[in-house]
Amino acid sequence: MRYPETLDELIEYFKLLPGIGRRGAERMALAMLEWDENRLRNFGSVISALPDTVGNCPECGAIAPKGECCEICSDLRRDDSLLCVVENMTQLAAVEKGNYFRGRYLVLGGRISPLDGEDGSSLNIPLLQKKAAAPEVREVILALSSDVEGRATAAFLAELLQDLPVKITRPALGLPAGANLSYADGATIAAAFSGRTDI
Amino acid sequence: MRYPETLDELIEYFKLLPGIGRRGAERMALAMLEWDENRLRNFGSVISALPDTVGNCPECGAIAPKGECCEICSDLRRDDSLLCVVENMTQLAAVEKGNYFRGRYLVLGGRISPLDGEDGSSLNIPLLQKKAAAPEVREVILALSSDVEGRATAAFLAELLQDLPVKITRPALGLPAGANLSYADGATIAAAFSGRTDI
Numbered sequence A, B: 001m002r003y004p005e006t007l008d009e010l011i012e013y014f015k016l017l018p019g020i021g022r023r024g025a026e027r028m029a030l031a032m033l034e035w036d037e038n039r040l041r042n043f044g045s046v047i048s049a050l051p052d053t054v055g056n057c058p059e060c061g062a063i064a065p066k067g068e069c070c071e072i073c074s075d076l077r078r079d080d081s082l083l084c085v086v087e088n089m090t091q092l093a094a095v096e097k098g099n100y101f102r103g104r105y106l107v108l109g110g111r112i113s114p115l116d117g118e119d120g121s122s123l124n125i126p127l128l129q130k131k132a133a134a135p136e137v138r139e140v141i142l143a144l145s146s147d148v149e150g151r152a153t154a155a156f157l158a159e160l161l162q163d164l165p166v167k168i169t170r171p172a173l174g175l176p177a178g179a180n181l182s183y184a185d186g187a188t189i190a191a192a193f194s195g196r197t198d199i
Helices: A005-015 A024-034 A038-051 A089-098 A123-131 A148-160 A188-195 B007-017 B022-032 B037-054 B089-098 B125-132 B148-160 B186-194
Strands: A054-056 A064-065 A079-086 A104-108 A137-140 A167-169 B054-056 B063-065 B080-087 B103-107 B139-142 B167-169
Touching: A005 A024, A005 B037, A024 B089, A038 A054, A038 B007, A038 B037, A079 A089, A079 A123, A089 A104, A089 B022, A104 A123, A123 A148, A137 A148, B007 B022, B037 B054, B080 B089, B080 B125, B089 B103, B103 B125, B125 B148, B139 B148
Parallel strands: A079 A104, A079 A137, A137 A167, B080 B103, B080 B139, B139 B167
Antiparallel strands: A054 A064, B054 B063
């Protein structure tokens, strides 16, 4: 069974998205055929307009309306002495959800991963160096993933920033809040026990 | 953390797709920001062009290039004496994957489902009646879902077609090919045992 050409193209595009396989892409494309004409045209133009409407904040690398600073960088109530380094917007959004951190961010735009051909040259490292060297910054929190590549990137950045008069930290490893000990993996339990605190 | 407006719109559109929740939609939208400009514009125009490029086959209701017959209806080698009724394109594609059925199709475009406000008036029932009454048709296979609504729709259609000189059948219920008995649900096992065949 062959689909009309545009439908096939649509399926191919959907397959490029994270977490979407052949079946999911087909299901999504077929569902869209039930949509009315207006909604399809609007959806299409939102996507076509992305390059003109969405860009990166020149201050921190976060996603922002094209040519503008992001919401966080333009917020004067944020604490300029804390700089949190994250890999991407998803991590930034996660930190914001914690509702605890009120400092500034730097979005690296990835991590160093030699196997994927990412040697760091496309990351926002020069911007990080500039921001971390600003006189008001007192602490840089490296909130990268705690997998191998995230840790390697954090180690690289820590070395890069070591001569600056800033404290370099990372978020604590431990048990997730509200979690049952019996579901935690060994590495998490080890980290939680080695970092145990008085009650 | 607020995203730029177009990004929010994009996320809202993705959330309308089957199987996509808030998190998945966000992940997909953020991933698309890594795409180059050309790919985004092409993706957008494929979607905008859907209403002009994809339509329904006037012969069977299947998806087809706008204003054209579908591939199956225009295939002269298909068996005109067999008519298989399916709910939608996904089911049609599944039957085709079986590589066994070589007859014609009729795509209902849904099923009767009073709870969802579908009383059958938007389904391709008139087209089914016309096609089933054609002199060359000898058997109508009602290949609808075997859940409550699918069975109710099949029962309704069987009654509707009962005065025509055609045999009305449905695919066999039973164990999936290659499946382990221990994973089958009770209803399937009951169907498989009641329909048991000699070896």
